[in-house]
Amino acid sequence: MSVVAIDKNYADKVVIRDLVENFHGNQVVYLHWEDHLMFCAAMAFPLPPDMPFAAVVKEVLPTYYGMHPDFAKIDWAKVTWELDGKPLTPVLDKSLKQNGVGHKSCLRFWTPGLDGYKHSRS
Amino acid sequence: MNAPAKLGLKQRYSLLTHGLDWTPSYQPMEKIYPYAEFEGIKIHDWSKWEDPFRLTMESYWKFQAEKERKLYAVLDSFAQNNGQMNLSDPKYVNAIKLFLTGISPEEYQAHRGFAHVGRQLPGVGPRVAAQMQSLDELRHVQTQIHTLSHYNKFFDGFHEFSHQHDRVWYLSVPKSFFDDARTAGPFEYFIAIGFAFEYVLTNLLFVPFMSGAAYNGDLATVTFGFSAQSDESRHMTLGIEVIKFLLEQDPGNLPIVQKWVDKWFWRGHRVLGLVAMMMDYMLPKKIMSWREAWEIYFTEAGGSLFQDLARYGLKVPKYADVATAEADHISHQNWLTFYQYCHAAGFHTWLPSAEEMDWLSEKYPTTFDQYYRPRFELLAEQEKEGKRFYNNGLPQLCSVCQIPMVYTEHKDPGTISFRSSEYKGDKYHTCSDGCKDIFDNEPEKYSQAWLPVHQIFQGNCGGASMEDVLKWYKMNIGADNLDQAGSPDQKMWDEWMAARSRVAG
Numbered sequence: 001m002s003v004v005a006i007d008k009n010y011a012d013k014v015v016i017r018d019l020v021e022n023f024h025g026n027q028v029v030y031l032h033w034e035d036h037l038m039f040c041a042a043m044a045f046p047l048p049p050d051m052p053f054a055a056v057v058k059e060v061l062p063t064y065y066g067m068h069p070d071f072a073k074i075d076w077a078k079v080t081w082e083l084d085g086k087p088l089t090p091v092l093d094k095s096l097k098q099n100g101v102g103h104k105s106c107l108r109f110w111t112p113g114l115d116g117y118k119h120s121r122s
Numbered sequence: 123m124n125a126p127a128k129l130g131l132k133q134r135y136s137l138l139t140h141g142l143d144w145t146p147s148y149q150p151m152e153k154i155y156p157y158a159e160f161e162g163i164k165i166h167d168w169s170k171w172e173d174p175f176r177l178t179m180e181s182y183w184k185f186q187a188e189k190e191r192k193l194y195a196v197l198d199s200f201a202q203n204n205g206q207m208n209l210s211d212p213k214y215v216n217a218i219k220l221f222l223t224g225i226s227p228e229e230y231q232a233h234r235g236f237a238h239v240g241r242q243l244p245g246v247g248p249r250v251a252a253q254m255q256s257l258d259e260l261r262h263v264q265t266q267i268h269t270l271s272h273y274n275k276f277f278d279g280f281h282e283f284s285h286q287h288d289r290v291w292y293l294s295v296p297k298s299f300f301d302d303a304r305t306a307g308p309f310e311y312f313i314a315i316g317f318a319f320e321y322v323l324t325n326l327l328f329v330p331f332m333s334g335a336a337y338n339g340d341l342a343t344v345t346f347g348f349s350a351q352s353d354e355s356r357h358m359t360l361g362i363e364v365i366k367f368l369l370e371q372d373p374g375n376l377p378i379v380q381k382w383v384d385k386w387f388w389r390g391h392r393v394l395g396l397v398a399m400m401m402d403y404m405l406p407k408k409i410m411s412w413r414e415a416w417e418i419y420f421t422e423a424g425g426s427l428f429q430d431l432a433r434y435g436l437k438v439p440k441y442a443d444v445a446t447a448e449a450d451h452i453s454h455q456n457w458l459t460f461y462q463y464c465h466a467a468g469f470h471t472w473l474p475s476a477e478e479m480d481w482l483s484e485k486y487p488t489t490f491d492q493y494y495r496p497r498f499e500l501l502a503e504q505e506k507e508g509k510r511f512y513n514n515g516l517p518q519l520c521s522v523c524q525i526p527m528v529y530t531e532h533k534d535p536g537t538i539s540f541r542s543s544e545y546k547g548d549k550y551h552t553c554s555d556g557c558k559d560i561f562d563n564e565p566e567k568y569s570q571a572w573l574p575v576h577q578i579f580q581g582n583c584g585g586a587s588m589e590d591v592l593k594w595y596k597m598n599i600g601a602d603n604l605d606q607a608g609s610p611d612q613k614m615w616d617e618w619m620a621a622r623s624r625v626a627g
Contacts, residue, residue, distance in 0.1 A: 003566040004307065006160045011566045016548070018573065022580050030518045030551070035536060037493075038500055040459040041526040042538065043515030046579040064515040067504070084542070084549070104549040106518070106540060120496030121536035 020103040027103040029096065031056070033065055034110045035121045042106060053099050054092040056107075070114040082108045138178040143246040157242040161307035163379075164372035168245030171367055177356075182254055186261060189349045193265055196345040201272050207622070210338040211406035212277075212615035213606055216469040218270055218343055219279040220404070221331060223468055224296050224396055226266040227287040231300035232315055233259035239308045248367075251360050252312075258353040262346075269346045277611050279468045282596040286468060289583070290595050291574035292396075292460075294524045298571065299393050303386075305567075310382050312364050318386030318439075321361035322427065324354060325419040326394050330401045330409065337407045362427075369434035376435050381563070387439035388556035392523040395452045399460065402453035402482065403474060411485035416449040441556045447532040450486055454494040455528045461501065462513040463526075466588060468597055470606035473502055493535050510605060516575045521550040521568050522557035529553050545569050 003010055020027050027049050032042035043064055047056075057076060065071050081088040083099075084106055090099050101107065116122040129137070146154055158165075177185075199205075209215065233256050240252035267283075274280035287293050303314040332347035365383075368375045398412035420442075428438045457471070464471040474482065479498065482490045504511050517526035531539045541558040542551045545565040552558040561568045577583050584594025592599050601610050 003564040004161055004310075005566075006157060006307070014566050014570055016546070016569045017571065017580075018569075018576050019548070023576075024581065026579070028576060028579065032518075032538065037458075037530075037536065037538075038462075038497060038511070039513060039515075040455065040462060040528040041517040042540075043513075044518050044575050044579070045515070064513075067509065067511065069500075085540075102549075104551070106542070106549075106551065108540075116496075117500040118496050120493060122493070122497035122500055 018104070023103075027096075027101075027105075029056075029101055030104070030106040031060065031064075032106065032108045033061075033068075034108055035115045036065070036068055036070060038068055038117070038122050039065065042108070047096060049097040049101075050095045052093055052095055053090045053101075056096070057092065070111070070116065073114060074111045075113075078112050080110045080112070082110075135176060135178055138180065139173060139247075139250060151244060155242055155244040157308050158244050161309050161378065163309045163368060163375050165245065165368075166371055168247065170370070171245050171247035172363065173247045173251060177254065179250075179254075182257075185352075186257075189352070190261075190265075193345055193349040194268075197269055197272070197342055200342045200345075205339075205341055206273060206276055207618055208339040208341075212611050213404065213406050213470070213472065214334075214338040214340065215273060215277050215611065216279070216471075216606070217331070217334060217338075217400050217404040218273060218340065219277070219469040220396060220400060221343075222266065222270045222280055223283045223286055223290070223293055225327070225331075226263050226270075227283065227293075228296050228300050229259050229263035229266065231297075231304060233257075233263065235300065235304045235311050235315060238304070239311055242308045248312075248364065251363075255316075255353075255357055255360060258350075258357070262350050262353070265346045265349055269342045272342060276614065278598060278601040278609070279470075279611075281598075282468075285596050289574075290468065290597075291463075291519075292467065292525075294572070294574050295396070296393055298524045299389055302389070302567075309368065309378075313368075313379060313382040314386040314389075316357065316361040317365045318383060319390050320354070320357040321365075322387060322420070322424055322439075323390040323394060324358065325423065326415055327397055328354060329419070330397055330412075330415055333409045334401065334405045337409050338405060365431070365436070366434070369431075369436065380436060383436065384440040384556075385560050385563075388441055388445070388554075388560065389523065391445045391448075392525060392553075392557070395456050395525070398449075398453035399456035402485075403457040403478075408481065411482075412453045413449045413485060416446065421446060440559070441554075444532050444554070444556065448529065450489045451493075451530065451532075451535055454482075454486075454490065454497075455530070458494070458497060459517075459526055459528050462511055463517070464605065465512045465603050466592065468595075468602045470604065470609050470611065472606040473498055473505065489535065516578065518551060519573045519575050520553035520557050521571050521573065522552055522560045524571065524573060525553060527551065527553045 007013070018028070023046050025048060026046035029045050029047045030042040031045065033039060045060060062071070081090055083101060088099065152159065236252045236256035236259060240249050240256055243249050243252065270280060287297055303311050306314065328347060332344055335343035335347065365379065368379055401409065401412050401415065428436065460467060461471045461473070479495055483495065501511055519525065520527055527538060527540065529539050531537050539554055540551065541554065542549050543558060543561050543565065546569070550561055550565070550569060552561050574583070578591055584590045589599065592603065597603055606612055
């Protein structure tokens with residue numbers, strides 16, 4: 001479908017505000033820890049595409065999810081990942097880009113055996 | 123000499139409202155009304171429009187002036203008697219902070235929208251009707267600002283509602299709703315605001331706020347509610363008239379109208395999630411649950427409305443069943459969102475008390491104890507340890523409704539509902555099938571969204587730190603934001619109550 005507009009050339013005049021070039025060399029990446037809805041939504045981060053995947057695991061996630069009692073119990077070898085709806089086996093020492101993480105990609109991860117406070121998925 | 127007989131009301135109405143238009147001769151109609159046709163709506167006979175207002179401008183001014191006199195008399199007496207001290211609890215004030223910042227500016231948007239429609243529709247009947255509604259909306263924003271300005275003398279969070287409307291992350295939700303409607307064509311605007319919002323959903327906005335005000339001792343807000351009420355019923359009549367008129371004029375209008383009804387029902391449902399959390403969490407004295415309000419005002423009232431409209435071929439809005447299923451969740455999900463992000467909000471939040479949690483269990487027997495009580499218990503444990511949870515990350519936002527993507531699959535309340543679309547090689551995320559459909563129908567429009575989180579990352583919101591952004595919002599850090607406990611509002615209230623009991627001896 002396309003837009004209903006009085007200006008026939010509307011589509012050509014569209015200015016997309018969230019193009020990757022507007023983020024000063026970063027790309028937006030969304031991260032979400034499944035079954036831990038104390039964190040109400042996936043979080044957005046402006047990250048350099050060349051950042052190693054390991055930095056997400058070792059730096060970003062502990063800073064933002066570390067306050068949850070389950071976080072310290074995560075066995076990272078067992079974590080399963082999904083990138084933009086498809087399973088992902090991340091290569092930790094490769095960059096986000098090399099792992100296929102693009103602008104506005106959504107990375108969800110499951111931590112088997114951990115399903116939130118008192119198993120409530122919170 | 124015989125004095126001329128005075129005209130009856132009906133005659134006067136007829137003479138003052140009919141036959142005032144003329145057929146232009148210098149310019150073709152399509153140049154005078156350039157917005158009338160591009161949406162694909164066909165109108166064959168504007169004279170078939172039945173004016174539901176039955177009101178001349180002359181009597182309109184008289185009615186409105188009378189209402190104003192009554193309202194301002196009550197407001198004066200409220201101020202003179204320090205009415206703010208009769209509130210049930212200072213937590214209540216946060217509900218009207220949300221009203222002033224989230225709803226009043228939209229009254230102004232509605233005013234502008236109806237002014238535009240009132241200029242652009244080729245039929246004289248709907249033009250007069252839209253003009254009156256435009257004036258009503260302007261009156262509403264004014265009376266709301268005047269009423270709530272009294273609270274601004276004492277409480278935090280009221281002072282920059284106008285500045286904040288264009289900037290603050292959660293205010294982009296109602297703002298984008300009206301921006302979307304106002305940038306549509308005049309017929310879509312009329313269906314969006316006049317029908318979907320004013321007719322189908324308005325009771326879910328006004329009744330909870332006004333009853334909530336009455337239950338919690340806020341006489342001032344009740345009064346502006348009453349003052350708006352007769353206008354609102356006129357708007358509802360107009361909303362139903364416009365939909366019947368469009369559907370009667372041409373059978374080709376039905377699919378267009380149905381699509382607008384589907385879209386604006388869903389958008390309205392999303393915006394009303396703010397009212398849901400207000401009812402279930404922000405009112406110290408509760409009126410009814412959001413779930414109950416949804417049953418009465420949407421399932422029952424909306425159900426019979428759509429039965430009535432079935433003769434035109436119009437169907438119940440798409441995803442009405444999803445919205446109904448979500449009524450068991452959205453208030454909890456929204457409140458938990460504001461709880462963890464109220465360091466960046468212009469009002470305070472708090473955890474529900476044990477009694478309130480029991481009330482929520484009773485009202486939400488199938489969801490609260492299973493999903494939300496444990497979440498509040500976890501947060502309470504953290505508070506107890508002195509680690510009140512504030513989320514340091516910024517949330518992913520829906521590209522259409524602009525709400526953080528907090529809503530869950532309606533059949534799986536433990537899993538966030540992620541939807542996405544591709545447009546010109548980029549990904550766009552939406553929170554639901556309803557928002558995804560809206561995006562996919564007009565990606566050109568929604569790909570331009572000014573999403574607050576992304577704007578912060580781009581450096582367009584005052585700076586990189588939370589403090590920079592809050593300053594750019596003109597929020598008073600440490601006063602307007604954070605938990606109710608320890609807020610200057612709460613401290614002032616406690617002092618008032620202590621002084622009152624000293625006087626009472």
